[in-house]
Structures are given as structure tokens and as C-alpha cells.
Amino acid sequence: MNKLFTVAGFTIRNKMKTKAFIITTLIIAVIMTIGINIPYFVTIFSSDEPTKIGFIEDDSNIPNSVQDYYQQQDSQDVEIILIGEKETSQENEKLAMTKMENGEIEGFIHLKNEEVDGFPIVMYTGQSELGFNLQSELQNVFKNIKTDAVSKQLGLSSDEQNILLSPVSIESLVLTDTSEGIVKEEKKNESEEKLSVFISYAAIILLFMGIMISGQLIATEITTEKSSRVMEILVTSVPSLTQMFGKIIGMFIVSISQIIIFVAVIWVNIMMPHNVNVMDQINLDMSTVNMGLILGILFYVVLLYFMGFFLYATLFAAVGSIVSRTEDLGQAIMPVTFTSIAGFYIAIFSIGSPDSALVTWSSFIPFFTPFVMALRIGAGDPAGWEIWLSIGILLVSILGVGWLSAKIYRTGVLMYGKRPSIKELRKAMKAFKV
Amino acid sequence: MKALKLEEISKNFGAKTAVDQMELSVSHGEIYGLLGANGAGKTTTMRMVLGLIYPDEGKILYNGKKFNEKMTSKLGYLPEERGLYPKVKVNDQLLYLAQLRGFSKKKADKNLKDWLEQFEITEYYNKKIEELSKGNQQKIQFIASVIHDPEFLILDEAFSGLDPVNVELLKKAVKDLRDKGTCILFSTHRMEHVEELCNRISILHRSKTVLKGDIKKIKNTYPKERVILGVDHEISDLPSIPGVKSVVKQSFGYEVKISDDGAAQEVLKMAMEQGNVTRFEILEPTLNEIFIKVVGGESNE
Incomplete structure (x- = not known):
């Protein structure tokens, strides 16, 4: 036990001290910080001055309503300037043109005399396009004004108008067939759904990254120990099983601390006062979220992460132990890498259809379970027995693969020269009596 | 009771016998x-002593006890293929290796400093292995095998790749360890080191022990076959003496190979008849000659 921690400690110290580790961690943290703050930077650069848009007055009160609407907004990023000093609309238009050329306004709106469906055609003249956001907002404003006008025409009260405009809400009730008959099951609400999908999405990506980076590092380190022949001393000092798991545990701790650093960076950035509206924008209402449900999902996801990491780490360790030169390693680990890529892709591309047959079946294949089950738990709705069955299969596989990997490792570290075939490996295992 | 005892151990790899009885x-x-030559079974024997692989037959006893996990703290190993972590500092990795052997870090640190001092390389305490010269790497490697005060030390080609000064340095270290009571198994194919360090030897050839025992006794059982003759004139008819196998002219005179002791006296007699003899010596066989004789010309060494 003591030696296990000695090996793990040595692995951690050496990994964390390397320049490569420190630099990659820093770079990723910086990129994350920049990424999270991009929306804020965008607002800084665009909201210094409100966009000024002229509006040529006419007989109607539409221009005033639009101006009122924008004045009531908090953000103040658009200001409507009414232009109506001159007698005729032609002269007003000319005035607007000069104002635009002087740079006082970006462009101007005027209402044409023609009408479509009882509302005048809105015309925008400017030196550049309106831009997607502004256009859709204006469209909404006009639509509201139009609705108002039409309802008034029809003589609807404001209550009747609200009824007409209120969105239809859909509540779903999923009926699950269980042995006790049909049982009602409450579905996650919208915010919970968003949060849990986000959690499983993040878990899948982090697991994939963890496996790819740490797995390759584990394999490389073992091969390096072999090719530098320090292995000869190691195997005579420590049982190879202790050595292998010490290394895996060490790398796991390194990988987890890296993730913790990244999560902390994300958290600090999101919590910065200027980024508070980010949460509002994604429409996440934490008050409606049932924390028990989320913690349950987190528990499963973390468990799957842990198990997935160990399953793949032992495989990478076994592969690393049979290769004698680092040059040959890339080719040797390919099958393991492809398996993890397959699991990752199945999960990522099924985020929209978490109940498909492919997802259901592959969630029980141990090499895919850590990815696909994480997806199902977050985005789908697997039954409890399904989760535990897949975790059970995964656990048995970890023990099996761990046992086999340890045997391969024990044999592989003593075999030098060309990469042994499975037959040669079996023969050697017998000879070494491992 | 012997510290280390190998009792009729055999090891087969498939159909191939690596070590036989x-x-x-x-x-x-x-x-x-x-x-032994390469492939004679030295490495396999040592791996069995280290507990890496188990003999198919026979047993290995350490102070009368069989191998168990705790033995690793008493074993020290200097592998033929040298290897340490190239990018890790000397103190970091040697203390790590000592700890893996179950030795306390504090004691290991003290031992490391003592050894570095003995080898006059104290300045490398904090250096990475890759920054060291090859000879100094070898010294560090040697320290790695003895830093935990092992009771049993297995040295595989301990002096290969070292200059004569460093060979003497390491030789002295090995002798010191011997005098402190360490039980040392020393494998090599450099005979001059064996003659200086070992009292008893085993010569392996193709998995079999072909010769075993006290070096002096072994030498006595082999006839003295070489005669050095120092003369300053030509001697004719030397090959005609019965028992003379070959005659080679050298700068100092002649080197004569004989098949029995009596022929040496005949050689001396003939040389004295023909002029002054400045030197006459009957040499005992070197270990090298015995080795080649026993193992035959098949060895590549």
C-alpha cells in the first residue's frame, strides 16, 4: 500500500513539474477566460454609444411608440431620433439624409404610404445593413404596435389581448412500464433539462479529453521506462501490479486536478459581476431546479467518469508495457484510441436523440458505457435498473481488463525487442508463470 | 548456513532450456x-534470484528462507542494461528507488550523500541524469543499486563502459561492501576482474554449469602450458622437442606452448646450450584461457 502511494506520488510530482504540463494548463485556462469573456468584450466595444436611428414623423403615432419602446429599455443601445421639423415628408427625408451624411444618425426609417395587411410598409435607409439583431428587434416592436392597433380596431380589451398573445405551455408526462404496472414519472422541467444535458455534455468531453491525454501519457511513460531500462530496477523493487496502479492513480490525480483548475477558472469568470447576465441569457432559472435531481445526475456522471478513466487507463498501461520503443507506441495504442473515439462520437452525436436504439444498446457495452450512459442519464431517461446494470457490467469489465492488463504488464515489461504477438505473449506468460 | 543458496534450479522457456540444474x-x-558467454543463462539466473521469474525446478534460499515480497528490500540489482529516468534529478529518483525498496527517505538521503562523496561527484546531487557524462551516469546507477544497504547484491557487468580510474573506484566500493558482509553475485565476461574480486566462480555454457569452484583450485587442475623464454639470439630446432606444440617468436624471445611439464625443462636446456637465457617462466593458465578452453571457440566474446 505504501509503495502504491510512493509510485503515485512520484508520478504526480514529475508530471506536475514538467514545463509541458504547466504551459498547457495555463494556455487552456487563458483560452477559457477569453472565451467566456467574449460576450462582455463585444458589449464593451458596441455599447459605448447607442446606435442612433432617425424616424421620419408622419400623421400616425407609430414613430412615437417606437421611440417610447426604446426609451423604456434598460440597455439603451438604440436611440430613436424623430425627424419632423420640416413641412413635407420629402423635405424631412432630405434632412435625414444630411444628418446621416454628417454622421449624426446611422440611418433612418420612414413609413411608406402603401399598406400591407393594414400596416404601412417600413422602409430603412442607411449606409449599411441593419444587422440581424436590430432588424429582428425592430420587427418585434412593429409587430406589437400592429397587434395593438388591430386589437383596438377590433375592440378587444387588454385582458383579451393578453390571452391571445400568451404562449401555449406543454407539460409532458412519461408513462414507464414497470413490473408493478404503469407508474407516472415526473419529467424534468426545462431548466433542469438544460442543466443536466449540460452536465452530461461536459462530462463526456472531459472524460474523452482525460482518457486521450492521460491514457497516452501513461502508455508513453511505461514505454519510456522500458526503453530507458529503468524498468529493470523498478520490477525488482515493486510488484508490477502496484507499479501499474500507482501510475494510473497518479495520472488520475493529475488529470482531475487539471479539470478542477479549469472548472475553477470557468466558475470565477462566470461569477465576475460583468458576466452575470450570461446566466440570464441562456435562460436558466436556478430557482426552479430540483437540486436533488442534479446531484443525483452528478453522482452518476462522476462515478462513470471514474470508472471510464480506470478502464481505459489499464488498457493503455497494458499496451504501453508490450512496446519497447516509443516510436512504435502510436501504432500500438491505435485500437484503444479508436474504441474511445467511437464511444465519444456515439454519445456526442446522439445528444439530440438520447433514446435511440444505438444509444440504448451501446450504453451496455462496457467500453462505451462511460460516454453513452452519461448521455442517457443527462439527456435521456433511463430506468434505474438500466443504469445499475450498465455500471455492473462496467465494473466486472474493469476487474477483468485490470487483471488481464496486469498480467500483460508483468510479462510485457520483461520482453524486449519487437512487439510480441498475442501468441508470443501467451507463451511468455506461461513461461514467467504470472 | 550460506546466505544465498541455489539448489538445482532449472528454468525452461517453452522447449528451450535456459538454466539447467x-x-x-x-x-x-x-x-x-x-x-558465461551471452545466452549462457546468466541473466535468467539473476532474474530468478531477484524473484522476477520462478524456477521450474529446485529452489532458491535466502538465509534459509524462500523468496517473499519482503525480500525486495534486501536485494540490490545493477542491471547490465543501464537505465534511469533521464529527465529526473539524481536525488529525486534515487530517493524514489530507495523508497520503493522500503527504505526510509531520510536514511537514503544520507547514504546518497555519502556515496556521492566517495565517488567525488557531490555536485551532481541536484542534476538531471541526462546532464551527466556516461561514466558518471554509471556511478549513479551503481549508487541506485546499493543506496538501500542491500544484504544481497547482484551486479551484472558492473564495470562495463568505465575508464580505468573509475573501474578502480567502483572495484574498491564493491570490495568495501564485501568486507561489510554483503553477499554479492557478480556476473561478467571480463576475466581480469573476476580473478581480482572473486574466490569462487561458476562458468555457464548453454544453460549448463561446466565449471565450478575455487579459482586457485581450478587453475591447479589445468596444466601449465605456456613457457616464456627470454633470449637475445635465434634458437633453432625448438619445435623438434617432444611435447612442444607451438613456438611463436616475440620481441623478448619466444613464447612456447607445451603439452606436458617435462617439455619445459627440455626447452630451457636447449636454449642454454645455444646462448644466454635472460628470462624463463612457466605460466599458470589464465582464467581467460580456461574459459575459452571450457566454453570452446563457439563463444563470441
Whole structure:
């Protein structure tokens, strides 16, 4: 036990001290910080001055309503300037043109005399396009004004108008067939759904990254120990099983601390006062979220992460132990890498259809379970027995693969020269009596 | 009771026999030489002693006890293929290796400093292995095998790749360890080191022990076959003496190979008849000659 921690400690110290580790961690943290703050930077650069848009007055009160609407907004990023000093609309238009050329306004709106469906055609003249956001907002404003006008025409009260405009809400009730008959099951609400999908999405990506980076590092380190022949001393000092798991545990701790650093960076950035509206924008209402449900999902996801990491780490360790030169390693680990890529892709591309047959079946294949089950738990709705069955299969596989990997490792570290075939490996295992 | 005892151990890899009925014993304070060409079974023997692989037959006893996990703290190993972590500092990795052997970090640190001082390389305490010269890497490697004060030390080609000064340095270190009571198994194919360090040896050839025992006794059982003759004139008819196998002219005179002791006197007689003899010597066989004789010309060494 003591030696296990000695090996793990040595692995951690050496990994964390390397320049490569420190630099990659820093770079990723910086990129994350920049990424999270991009929306804020965008607002800084665009909201210094409100966009000024002229509006040529006419007989109607539409221009005033639009101006009122924008004045009531908090953000103040658009200001409507009414232009109506001159007698005729032609002269007003000319005035607007000069104002635009002087740079006082970006462009101007005027209402044409023609009408479509009882509302005048809105015309925008400017030196550049309106831009997607502004256009859709204006469209909404006009639509509201139009609705108002039409309802008034029809003589609807404001209550009747609200009824007409209120969105239809859909509540779903999923009926699950269980042995006790049909049982009602409450579905996650919208915010919970968003949060849990986000959690499983993040878990899948982090697991994939963890496996790819740490797995390759584990394999490389073992091969390096072999090719530098320090292995000869190691195997005579420590049982190879202790050595292998010490290394895996060490790398796991390194990988987890890296993730913790990244999560902390994300958290600090999101919590910065200027980024508070980010949460509002994604429409996440934490008050409606049932924390028990989320913690349950987190528990499963973390468990799957842990198990997935160990399953793949032992495989990478076994592969690393049979290769004698680092040059040959890339080719040797390919099958393991492809398996993890397959699991990752199945999960990522099924985020929209978490109940498909492919997802259901592959969630029980141990090499895919850590990815696909994480997806199902977050985005789908697997039954409890399904989760535990897949975790059970995964656990048995970890023990099996761990046992086999340890045997391969024990044999592989003593075999030098060309990469042994499975037959040669079996023969050697017998000879070494491992 | 012998410290280390190998009792008729055999090891097969598939159809190939790597070690066949090997038997030897080493006491505390003794350096036992294990000689043999490549592929004779030296490495397999040592791996069995280290507990890496188990013999198919026979047993290995350490102070009368069988191998168990705790033995690793008493074993020290200097592998033939040298290797340390190239990018890790000397103190970091040697303390790590000592800890893996179950040795306390504090004691290991003290031992490391003592050894560095003995080898006059104290300035490398904090350096990475890759920054060291090859000779100094070898010294560090040697320290790695003895830093935990092992009771049993297995040295595989301990002096290969070292300059004569460093060979003497390491030789002295090995002798010191022997005098402190360490039981040392020493494998090499450099005979001059064996003659200096070991009292007893085993010569392996193709998995079999072909010669075993005290070096002096072994030498006595082999006839003295070489005669050095120092003369300053030509001697004719030397090959015609019965028992003379070959005659080679050298700068100092002649080197004569004989098949029995009596022929030497005949050679001397003939030389004296023909002029002054400045030197006459009957040499005992070197270990090298014995080795080549026993193992035959098949060895590549």
C-alpha cells in the first residue's frame, strides 16, 4: 500500500513539474477566460454609444411608440431620433439624409404610404445593413404596435389581448412500464433539462479529453521506462501490479486536478459581476431546479467518469508495457484510441436523440458505457435498473481488463525487442508463470 | 548456513532450456563470480534470484528462507542494461528507488550523500541524469543499486563502459561492501576482474554449469602450458622437442606452448646450450584461457 502511494506520488510530482504540463494548463485556462469573456468584450466595444436611428414623423403615432419602446429599455443601445421639423415628408427625408451624411444618425426609417395587411410598409435607409439583431428587434416592436392597433380596431380589451398573445405551455408526462404496472414519472422541467444535458455534455468531453491525454501519457511513460531500462530496477523493487496502479492513480490525480483548475477558472469568470447576465441569457432559472435531481445526475456522471478513466487507463498501461520503443507506441495504442473515439462520437452525436436504439444498446457495452450512459442519464431517461446494470457490467469489465492488463504488464515489461504477438505473449506468460 | 543458496534450479522457456540444474551458494562477505558467454543463462539466473521469474525446478534460499515480497528490500540489482529516468534529478529518483525498496527517505538521503562523496561527484546531487557524462551516469546507477544497504547484491557487468580510474573506484566500493558482509553475485565476461574480486566462480555454457569452484583450485587442475623464454639470439630446432606444440617468436624471445611439464625443462636446456637465457617462466593458465578452453571457440566474446 505504501509503495502504491510512493509510485503515485512520484508520478504526480514529475508530471506536475514538467514545463509541458504547466504551459498547457495555463494556455487552456487563458483560452477559457477569453472565451467566456467574449460576450462582455463585444458589449464593451458596441455599447459605448447607442446606435442612433432617425424616424421620419408622419400623421400616425407609430414613430412615437417606437421611440417610447426604446426609451423604456434598460440597455439603451438604440436611440430613436424623430425627424419632423420640416413641412413635407420629402423635405424631412432630405434632412435625414444630411444628418446621416454628417454622421449624426446611422440611418433612418420612414413609413411608406402603401399598406400591407393594414400596416404601412417600413422602409430603412442607411449606409449599411441593419444587422440581424436590430432588424429582428425592430420587427418585434412593429409587430406589437400592429397587434395593438388591430386589437383596438377590433375592440378587444387588454385582458383579451393578453390571452391571445400568451404562449401555449406543454407539460409532458412519461408513462414507464414497470413490473408493478404503469407508474407516472415526473419529467424534468426545462431548466433542469438544460442543466443536466449540460452536465452530461461536459462530462463526456472531459472524460474523452482525460482518457486521450492521460491514457497516452501513461502508455508513453511505461514505454519510456522500458526503453530507458529503468524498468529493470523498478520490477525488482515493486510488484508490477502496484507499479501499474500507482501510475494510473497518479495520472488520475493529475488529470482531475487539471479539470478542477479549469472548472475553477470557468466558475470565477462566470461569477465576475460583468458576466452575470450570461446566466440570464441562456435562460436558466436556478430557482426552479430540483437540486436533488442534479446531484443525483452528478453522482452518476462522476462515478462513470471514474470508472471510464480506470478502464481505459489499464488498457493503455497494458499496451504501453508490450512496446519497447516509443516510436512504435502510436501504432500500438491505435485500437484503444479508436474504441474511445467511437464511444465519444456515439454519445456526442446522439445528444439530440438520447433514446435511440444505438444509444440504448451501446450504453451496455462496457467500453462505451462511460460516454453513452452519461448521455442517457443527462439527456435521456433511463430506468434505474438500466443504469445499475450498465455500471455492473462496467465494473466486472474493469476487474477483468485490470487483471488481464496486469498480467500483460508483468510479462510485457520483461520482453524486449519487437512487439510480441498475442501468441508470443501467451507463451511468455506461461513461461514467467504470472 | 550460506546466505544465498541455489539448489538445482532449472528454468525452461517453452522447449528451450535456459538454466539447467544450477547449483551454487554464496556466503556473507563473499563475491561469487558467474561467468558465461551471452545466452549462457546468466541473466535468467539473476532474474530468478531477484524473484522476477520462478524456477521450474529446485529452489532458491535466502538465509534459509524462500523468496517473499519482503525480500525486495534486501536485494540490490545493477542491471547490465543501464537505465534511469533521464529527465529526473539524481536525488529525486534515487530517493524514489530507495523508497520503493522500503527504505526510509531520510536514511537514503544520507547514504546518497555519502556515496556521492566517495565517488567525488557531490555536485551532481541536484542534476538531471541526462546532464551527466556516461561514466558518471554509471556511478549513479551503481549508487541506485546499493543506496538501500542491500544484504544481497547482484551486479551484472558492473564495470562495463568505465575508464580505468573509475573501474578502480567502483572495484574498491564493491570490495568495501564485501568486507561489510554483503553477499554479492557478480556476473561478467571480463576475466581480469573476476580473478581480482572473486574466490569462487561458476562458468555457464548453454544453460549448463561446466565449471565450478575455487579459482586457485581450478587453475591447479589445468596444466601449465605456456613457457616464456627470454633470449637475445635465434634458437633453432625448438619445435623438434617432444611435447612442444607451438613456438611463436616475440620481441623478448619466444613464447612456447607445451603439452606436458617435462617439455619445459627440455626447452630451457636447449636454449642454454645455444646462448644466454635472460628470462624463463612457466605460466599458470589464465582464467581467460580456461574459459575459452571450457566454453570452446563457439563463444563470441
